[in-house]
Amino acid sequence: MSCGVFAGEARLYNVEQIREIEARALAHQSEITLMQKAGLATAGLAAKICVNTQYPILILAGPGNNGGDAYEAGYQLSRQGFKAVCLMCGAFEKYSPDAQAALQRARNAGLEFADLHTLLNTRSQNWSLIIDGLFGIGLKRAPEADIARLINFMNRLASEKAIPVLAIDVPSGLNADTGQPVSHDSVLIQASHTITFISNKPGLHTGSGKDYAGKITVNTLDISDDFFPECRSHLNERTSLLRILKPRKQNSHKGSFGDVIVLGGAKGMAGAAILAARAAQYAGAGRIYCSMLAEAPAYDSLHPEIMFRQAGEISLAEATVVIGPGLGTSNTAHALLRSAIQTAQALVIDADALNLIAADSKLQALLHDRSTPCMLTPHPLEAARLLNKSVAEIQNKRLHATLELARKFNAVVILKGSGSIICDADGKLYINTTGNPALASGGTGDVLAGAAGALLAQLSNSMDAARIATWVHGHAADVLVKNGTGPIGLTASELLPQIRLHINQLAYQTSAGA
Structure with a gap:
């Protein structure tokens, strides 16, 4: 399965433009969906980051397509022999068809699923890697209640135990356009690495983005350049x-x-x-x-x-x-x-x-x-x-x-x-x-x-x-x-x-x- 290339990308597109590119690509996608490519790319990077395999990988899967990417990554990691545990934070019936299919593949592969309240009360558990698939570029309001508690818990745990955190597309809670929290009181995942799809996003490189995104990898998901509009924003690179x-x-x-x-x-x-x-x-x-x-x-x-x-x-x-x-x-x-x-x-x-x-x-x-x-x-x-x-x-x-x-x-x-x-x-x-x-x-x-x-x-x-x-x-x-x-x-x-x-x-x- 092809999953594009892991490469730096100087072009910057905002969320609206990314949605348009994605819509064009979805209309022409092959049997391998963009979500499958995103999951494979995430799993590939996770395997490189996860140098200590003594403990399982924890996957946080949110209620949208970002969660679908996370399930797909869990499925791919299980196939590669990694022990992965998934926390499901969305209702099955509300997922898109692609996300439902990814979740089903993860279940069929024997992926273990955790309970949120048990997890929040188990501080002794260690993980080789935490994958943040809670929220992607579409988040409009601050994470609330148990999800906010979960983000704060994971940030503390990762800091205390030096656990790497890989964010899918954008650290949860960060506005991909502005580089600021999605609202003034929003909690944000503190990522050590971010894999972002289709194109680089401005918010990863300015404002609070530089504090929360960590090392950024761009994966285009093999989307043809024909689907990309003229770019007016770039990274200022050497x-x-x-x-x-x-x-x-x-x-x-x-x-x-x-x-x-x-x-x-x-x-x-x-x-x-x-x-x-x-x-x-x-x-x-x-x-x-x-x-x-x-x-x-x-x-x-x-x-x-x-x-x-x-x-x-x-x-x-x-x-x-x-x-x-x-x-x-x-x-x-x-x-x-x-x-x-x-x-x-x-x-x-x-x-x-x-x-x-x-x-x-x-x-x-x-x-x-x-x-x-x-x-x-x-x-x-x-x-x-x-x-x-x-x-x-x-x-x-x-x-x-x-x-x-x-x-x-x-x-x-x-x-x-x-x-x-x-x-x-x-x-x-x-x-x-x-x-x-x-x-x-x-x-x-x-x-x-x-x-x-x-x-x-x-x-x-x-x-x-x-x-x-x-x-x-x-x-x-x-x-x-x-x-x-x-x-x-x-x-x-x-x-x-x-x-x-x-x-x-x-x-x-x-x-x-x-």
């Missing part, structure tokens, strides 16, 4: 970034790689502007100016290559301007921002500059009407201010909020956070695959803004610059943590050499750091 930055020609000079002006650094916040300027240096800009609202230092003793100016003393017309790090919200800051929006050759807007725009409809109109490259780098609170929404509303619809911002301001937007989202005004969207909690510290946003400005100066393409900046910024943190620096206590400055390294690796197409 392979897709190769060859955007070109190796530098020998006949180059500092003017070949653009000027970056970092505009910010009000009194008490000079460090933010200096961090952004240093990041622009490490990310490859030809010349870097740090234009300060506070009294500008004579030079940066760590990086004397950076040139300092007082704010307002340098023309913005021929440079890429990074405005916002340490800018403040004074009248002077407002005037400088207005000037930057009107005159800068290219623009990266961060931090306080975003807050000033959120409070001024005239600045918003000026920004929308710009015809030259522009990038916004808000965190969720800044995004909420820009859209006059709550942070919860932004986080509950991260993809939609990023698209709304991009269209409102005619810019490429990086909505920062777990699974940062990059989107342009045409609706082309990427979810970043790198980064970790080490980036949740002061100054890392300034570093991202500076790196984005340097890349924008070199590429003149806002989307390419945003994608590379976001990826290398997160990957720098990933490598540092992997090598023992952080995540607790990692500083923004420590990212800089790693950012330089990974930008060079992308430009020169090496395999290192993959």
Whole structure:
């Protein structure tokens, strides 16, 4: 029996699109159903994960087709010689015909069935693996009563006994589109692995999805590409970034790689502007100016290559301007921002500059009407201010909020956070695959803004610059943590050499750091 391939998949489709693809495929499916293929794929991955076969595999089968996939997986595991115990959490008569057939095959194969209340009161039982087939992508409300108790129980048991948990399609309780719980009070299965079918889902890679999905495997169930619509959302992965930055020609000079002006650094916040300027240096800009609202230092003793100016003393017309790090919200800051929006050759807007725009409809109109490259780098609170929404509303619809911002301001937007989202005004969207909690510290946003400005100066393409900046910024943190620096206590400055390294690796197409 064929079951497709276990492979990474950069395309992202939402639940509505997945349903349409599935409907087309079902109309043309062979004698081997999609549910059988899903069950076989789940069993195959379960066998690889289940290294300790001393104990049985526990299968949680819910009331819908996700439960049918679970029964099919149990049937396949039994055929392969694994001892499996199934907890049936749905009524037979309410299952689809395919799910009923899967359940019957599991029973005929001798699969053992457990009792929910007995299971919830047996803490001493150990399992080689727990398979979560409770709820799939169609869940609309939070699991309740005994099922909620079951999810909490399984999470505790898996944590206490180090039991791997394999979620089928999506961890139960997680919204596959948003990456958030299906409701504010929803419990979620904590998976160590997720096998997701037909295509990858956005919610597995942003918001809480990155905390609950674990290692993700995509299986297309052998569905032909002819059944897939045009894809506008993808993962922001290393392979897709190769060859955007070109190796530098020998006949180059500092003017070949653009000027970056970092505009910010009000009194008490000079460090933010200096961090952004240093990041622009490490990310490859030809010349870097740090234009300060506070009294500008004579030079940066760590990086004397950076040139300092007082704010307002340098023309913005021929440079890429990074405005916002340490800018403040004074009248002077407002005037400088207005000037930057009107005159800068290219623009990266961060931090306080975003807050000033959120409070001024005239600045918003000026920004929308710009015809030259522009990038916004808000965190969720800044995004909420820009859209006059709550942070919860932004986080509950991260993809939609990023698209709304991009269209409102005619810019490429990086909505920062777990699974940062990059989107342009045409609706082309990427979810970043790198980064970790080490980036949740002061100054890392300034570093991202500076790196984005340097890349924008070199590429003149806002989307390419945003994608590379976001990826290398997160990957720098990933490598540092992997090598023992952080995540607790990692500083923004420590990212800089790693950012330089990974930008060079992308430009020169090496395999290192993959």
